Each structure stands twice: as C-alpha cells, then as structure tokens.
Amino acid sequence: xxxxxxxxxxxxxxxxxxxxxxxxxxxxxxxxxxxxxxxxxxxxxxxxxxxxxxxxxxxxxxxxxxxxxxxxxxxxxxxxxxxxxxxxxxxxxxxxxxxxxxxxxxxxxxxxxxxxxxxxxxxxxxxxxxxxxxxxxxxxxxxxxxxxxxxxxxxxxxxxxxxxxxxxxxxxxxxxxxxxxxxxxxxxxxxxxxxxxxxxxxxxxxxxxxxxxxxxxxxxxxxxxxxxxxxxxxxxxxxxxxxxxxxxxxxxxxxxxxxxxxxxx
Numbered sequence: 001x002x003x004x005x006x007x008x009x010x011x012x013x014x015x016x017x018x019x020x021x022x023x024x025x026x027x028x029x030x031x032x033x034x035x036x037x038x039x040x041x042x043x044x045x046x047x048x049x050x051x052x053x054x055x056x057x058x059x060x061x062x063x064x065x066x067x068x069x070x071x072x073x074x075x076x077x078x079x080x081x082x083x084x085x086x087x088x089x090x091x092x093x094x095x096x097x098x099x100x101x102x103x104x105x106x107x108x109x110x111x112x113x114x115x116x117x118x119x120x121x122x123x124x125x126x127x128x129x130x131x132x133x134x135x136x137x138x139x140x141x142x143x144x145x146x147x148x149x150x151x152x153x154x155x156x157x158x159x160x161x162x163x164x165x166x167x168x169x170x171x172x173x174x175x176x177x178x179x180x181x182x183x184x185x186x187x188x189x190x191x192x193x194x195x196x197x198x199x200x201x202x203x204x205x206x207x208x209x210x211x212x213x214x215x216x217x218x219x220x221x222x223x224x225x226x227x228x229x230x231x232x233x234x235x236x237x238x239x240x241x242x243x244x245x246x247x248x249x250x251x252x253x254x255x256x257x258x259x260x261x262x263x264x265x
Contacts, residue, residue, distance in 0.1 A: 003074055006033040006047065013037065014044045017063055019197045022049050030172040031060070034078045036071050048075035052088070053165040059092040062100075069103060076107045080264050090264040093162055095257045109262040116162050116259035117244065119236045123200075123224035125252045126217065126234075135211045136181040136188055138219040144180035145187070146171075152187045156206045159239045162259065163203045164192075177227065179219055181212050191216045199233035200224070205243065217250050 006014050011026055014035045018026075025031030036046040046064035050057055057079060064071045080090055092104055095118065101111075141149070150169045159165075174192050177200075181189030189207030193200060207213040224234070236254075238244045248254060 001036055001045070001071060001074060002039050003034060003036045003078055006035045010035070013042070014047055017044050017047045017065060019061075021196045022047075022061070025049070025172070028172045030170070034075050036064070036075055046071040046075055048079065050079055051165075056089045056091055056161070056165070058165070059090060062103075069106075072100075072103055073107055076103075080108065091161065092262045093259055095259060099260050099262070101260075101262075104262045107264070109264045112261050112263050114259050114261040115239060116261070117238045118257045118259060119238055119244070119247045119251065119254040120257060121234050121251055121254040122231050123221065123228055123234055124230050125254055126221045126224070127250055127252055129214060129218045129221070129250075132214050132218050133211065135209075135215055136183040138216060139180045139182060140176050141171075141174060141178035141180060141192075142176040144182070148187045149180060149190065152190060152206075153204075161261075163237045163239050177223060179216055179223070181207060181216055183212075188212050189216050191220055199235050200228060201235045201237065203237040205236070205246075210246075213246060214250075 004010065006026060008027060011018070011023060014033075015023070018033070022031055022033060026033055030051065032050045032052055034048045034050075035044055037044050045068070046062075048062050049060045051060060059076070059079060062072050062075060092099070092109065093116070146169060153164060153169060154167050173194055175195045177193045177195065179191040180187060188209075189212040190204060191202060192204040193202055205213070205216070207216060236247050238247060244256070
C-alpha cells in the first residue's frame with residue numbers, strides 16, 4: 001500500500017472514491033485529501049478528507065473500498081502523526097450512524113463532551129410561515145457586502161469548532177444560497193448554507209431579533225422550493241439551547257441527532 005497527498009495532478013486517479021465537493025475542495029485548497037493505492041496495481045483503495053483550521057484539524061470523511069481497517073488506520077496516521085511544528089488537535093464529528101467509534105478509539109482518539117446536535121428534515125418540513133412582515137431586505141451571499149458579513153460573524157462569537165470553526169468568512173465553504181439580512185445598509189442577520197453531495201447543511205444562523213430570523217426562514221423556504229428537491233436532506237447544526245428551540249419551532253417534524261466528538265492530541 002502507498003499513501004500520498006491527493007493533488008490536482010493525482011486527483012484523477014482517486015475520482016472513483018471522491019465526492020464532488022471533495023474534488024472541488026482539492027482544487028480550491030479548502031480540503032487536504034490523502035489517498036491510499038495498491039502498491040502493485042496503483043488502483044485507489046481509500047481516501048481521507050480533512051480541513052485545516054487555525055486551531056484544529058477536522059477529519060470529514062474516511063472511505064476505503066473495500067472496507068479495510070488497516071488502510072483506514074494508515075490514512076488516519078497521516079493526519080495524526082504530523083511533525084511537532086505542524087501539530088494541532090484533530091477532531092472527528094458525527095452521529096452514531098456516521099462515526100466508527102472502534103476505529104477512532106483504536107487510532108488514539110478520545111471521545112469528549114459535546115453540546116452539539118443536528119436537527120434534520122427536508123425542505124417540506126419547514127413550516128409555512130405565511131408572509132411575515134418585511135423587516136429587512138434579504139440578499140444571497142454573492143450579492144452581499146462581504147466585509148460587512150465578515151464583521152457580523154466576527155462580532156457574534158462563532159462557536160469555534162463545528163458551526164464556524166474560524167472567525168472569518170470562507171467563501172469556498174459557503175454556498176451562494178446563503179442568505180444575508182440587511183436593514184438600512186446594516187447587516188442584521190445571516191443564514192449560512194453549505195451544500196454537499198448528500199445534503200443541504202445550515203451550520204450558522206444568527207440575527208439581531210426574532211422577526212429577522214422568521215423573515216430569513218421565510219425566504220429560505222422559498223429558495224429551497226425553487227432550487228432543491230422537496231425530499232432533499234436538510235440539516236441544521238445546533239450548538240445551544242436557544243437555537244434548538246428556535247429551529248424546532250420553525251420545523252414541522254425535524255429529527256434531532258446527537259453529535260459525538262472525538263479528539264486526538
């Protein structure tokens with residue numbers, strides 16, 4: 001088995017194992033992806049996708065075909081056994097269905113307390129809010145003042161790990177479907193969207209008041225109806241009780257799933 005960093009030059013070899021967002025992430029340098037291939041045939045047998053933030057590294061996905069623990073551990077070691085001057089805590093997040101607990105524990109990870117959960121549903125599960133008062137103008141991210149968006153994120157104390165790991169606007173992460181609420185040239189709310197092959201994820205919602213939040217959700221529902229399949233998988237990242245109450249109030253039948261966090265130091 002040979003392991004290597006997947007680059008623009010080698011990405012074609014790993015195409016059968018990579019998702020679209022991972023291919024684009026390699027191209028725009030958002031993701032660091034590692035690959036494993038058969039030493040004799042050169043055929044790809046596994047990949048690991050990671051994101052490097054200012055204070056930690058996140059493992060997003062480990063995949064081998066066929067499933068092979070030896071290959072998985074070899075890929076994990078590429079992220080956890082970095083030189084001393086490059087070392088950062090390494091995290092892996094997920095629900096019970098997404099996490100391979102045995103693999104992570106055998107690789108030296110420790111489960112740590114988590115206040116995070118996901119609320120999942122479909123665009124159809126967002127309640128019909130009628131037509132709420134237009135308390136602000138709502139723009140998509142590509143039409144918003146990016147400096148203002150950045151300042152809003154910085155001023156609202158991002159969670160630091162899962163929702164907004166770094167306090168800066170990563171345009172390679174967030175979709176143009178992200179919504180920005182503006183009132184009298186001042187940003188008063190954000191609903192940030194991350195699109196993957198599997199789902200529409202909303203990792204960050206923040207507004208200066210409940211009326212702005214409701215209007216953002218009203219516009220978001222309209223956007224989902226116009227741009228996405230009604231049965232698309234929709235996920236909200238929850239990091240505090242207030243957000244959980246708010247999302248549950250705006251969803252018909254959202255399902256809450258606990259997020260488990262594993263850390264390697």
